[in-house]
Amino acid sequence: MRGVVPLAALLALTTLLGFTTSRAAAQPGFPASFHGAVAVDGEPVPPGTHVRGYIDGLDCTQLGENYRTTIVEAGVAQYAIEVVHESQKAGCGDDGKIVTFTVGGVAARETAEWKPGVTLVNLNVGAGSGPTLPPPTPTATLDPTAIAATATESAHFTPIPGTPPTDEVTPPGSTRVPGTDPTTVPPASSDSESEGSGWIFLGSLLVGILILGVVGGTLLARRRPRNVREP
Numbered sequence: 001m002r003g004v005v006p007l008a009a010l011l012a013l014t015t016l017l018g019f020t021t022s023r024a025a026a027q028p029g030f031p032a033s034f035h036g037a038v039a040v041d042g043e044p045v046p047p048g049t050h051v052r053g054y055i056d057g058l059d060c061t062q063l064g065e066n067y068r069t070t071i072v073e074a075g076v077a078q079y080a081i082e083v084v085h086e087s088q089k090a091g092c093g094d095d096g097k098i099v100t101f102t103v104g105g106v107a108a109r110e111t112a113e114w115k116p117g118v119t120l121v122n123l124n125v126g127a128g129s130g131p132t133l134p135p136p137t138p139t140a141t142l143d144p145t146a147i148a149a150t151a152t153e154s155a156h157f158t159p160i161p162g163t164p165p166t167d168e169v170t171p172p173g174s175t176r177v178p179g180t181d182p183t184t185v186p187p188a189s190s191d192s193e194s195e196g197s198g199w200i201f202l203g204s205l206l207v208g209i210l211i212l213g214v215v216g217g218t219l220l221a222r223r224r225p226r227n228v229r230e231p
């Protein structure tokens with residue numbers, strides 16, 4: 001029984017590794033992309049011309065929604081196609097295979113090596129040499145030290161003009177700003193407030209006395225005995 005458990009674990013591990021390997025092998029590779037200028041006898045082809053990529057005589061161009069015919073920009077005809085991997089279509093692209101091109105069904109003189117990524121290939125059919133697209137210009141790398149120095153030089157502190165410092169003290173109840181003429185605000189008078197508070201207290205007292213009188217009279221009237229007449 002003890003030997004069965006390691007054997008079962010080994011069998012499960014072998015099955016898992018085989019399943020993982022088969023899934024990795026079954027995943028399709030990515031197509032290779034080709035682009036560039038395209039001409040016939042040195043002249044740009046009209047827009048809408050079909051460009052195809054072949055490997056060993058097999059059309060391996062990826063068609064569908066992403067497929068585009070040629071366009072013309074600034075007087076230069078340009079194309080961009082994708083050539084599929086052999087996992088996508090049997091007999092197609094793999095590292096080291098040679099890709100040939102056709103322009104409008106006519107074979108171009110140029111060929112390219114299939115490899116993942118983007119490759120610039122300028123195509124020409126017939127005599128002469130057509131316009132070419134230069135390779136992309138690499139982006140310049142900025143030196144962090146130069147960036148820091150430039151930022152330090154361009155950063156300047158500009159003080160905001162304000163009131164100069166002074167030893168003067170502004171007393172309470174005054175709106176005087178140091179360095180200006182004093183403008184004293186007189187304290188608010190409390191006589192009117194005291195008078196108003198006295199009237200309110202007196203009125204409240206009178207109302208209370210009146211209420212007590214009414215309540216007391218009512219109670220006395222209820223307690224007074226009524227005169228009973230004998231027959």
